Amino acid sequence: MPVKSAGVLLERAARAMGYTAFLAPFAILSQPFNGRPACIHCGFCNGFGCEVAAKSSTAVTMIPQALATGNCELRTGCTVSRINTSDDGRVNEVVYWEEDGTEQAQLAKAVVLCANGAETPRLLFLSASAQHPDGLANSSGMVGRNLMFNGSSNAAGLFPEAINGHKSIATTRVIHDFYSIDPKHGFYGGGGIDSRSLTRGLPMASAMRRGIFSGASWGSDFKRGLAEEFTHTASFNGHCTTLPLSSNNITLDPEVKDKWGRPALRTTFMNHPDDIATMKFFHDISMELLDAAGAIKKVGSYARNGQTGGVHLLGTCRMGDDPATSVVDRFNRAHDVPNLFMVDGSSMVTSGRGQPTVTIMALAFRAADHIIQAARRNEIWRTGTRESRQGMAKVAGVSGFEPETHGLEGRCSIQLSYTPMTRTRH
């Protein structure tokens, strides 16, 4: 990908300060590949779908491949309400609403739950049963705990020349000189600094910042400031560690309900003091980098109060060898339920250094291989039972496997043969 202006500024500043800015890794096509075109640099990457399918989301990579096998069915617009268990505590059914509210139930030999670090624990809590009174797969009491978001810092600079950060992909250069901060600083942490547009390149988001450098929030001065700030601003952003703390968690809200009448998610979160020190560290270095890059004005922030939040939802069904202190094993299989797998950000034990998704994907591929092997060993479902004779489930990130009909020789197919059962809603 061609380097953006903000990347050039970061490179220049890094060189001046003795750091190394290198190509930011991105799952975006720079050249046509596999029937998909190259990026057209429209600038709407961050938070939006890609109109030409150059951004490698699962919607244009994995899912079409799975559908092309003929062994996968995608049911869109559905919301899972609970996962049911049989008398022996194994999962055997997924209950969900179709878009129009019709309730369906899908029998399942195995369930792979991939609803993310917030919704996966919520569904496990909502799936409590006589066999799993504290929530499905929660005999350890660890479901929902150790929520992590990744820390961040933001340092924005106004430059005399046009930057036009709203064009093209989010970032092209990153510094990893502080991937692991020297312990001599007195706290644990690490991460990277990349160069971005201040407001994800969105004109309205820029306007909502209300004259961040000009100070004016209305009238002609505001308009002049807005025109200058939208085009002449670069942001050096820190992305860093969040430590796992058992007190940071997802639980069910006792009062608030969603539109389906389910208890809403309740998030309890306060950063560890080392997380705040790490964010400050990245904030301070980024402000120095802005000076070195030639910014004429600058402003920075980080979550001084320890109340970070964000789009990286990690750690609420942590992986581990000990069933007393973790929810899934090293291959994402629930310790308590041999035919249940949690394969998403929830299994992460640490927050890594910033962007978690490639790690989540790598763990998912590894889990898939092990699910196939476990199925071959007949460990996941038992032959001759009701489960083994009936269909399998896939519900928005929940996949089932059907070795009898599609065989496990070679590769395990994702098989979604099923017998939907329409139920009346209460």
Ligand SMILES: Cc1cc2nc3c(=O)[nH]c(=O)nc-3n(C[C@H](O)[C@H](O)[C@H](O)COP(=O)(O)OP(=O)(O)OC[C@H]3O[C@@H](n4cnc5c(N)ncnc54)[C@H](O)[C@@H]3O)c2cc1C
């Ligand atoms: C704006 C934005 C920018 C980001 N940028 C980056 C980045 O640059 N790099 C990076 O590494 N990460 C980035 N992330 C984070 C990345 O998107 C997540 O880490 C990743 O998607 C997590 O994968 P997951 O499988 O855990 O969950 P998700 O991708 O969240 O998948 C969960 C799926 O389950 C579905 N679901 C949940 N509950 C139910 C239910 N009850 N019934 C049916 N379906 C349900 C959801 O609709 C969703 O489709 C970004 C996220 C956002 C929002």
Ligand code: SF4
């Ligand atoms: S900038 Fe992002 S959204 Fe736009 S074409 Fe490129 S990859 Fe797609």
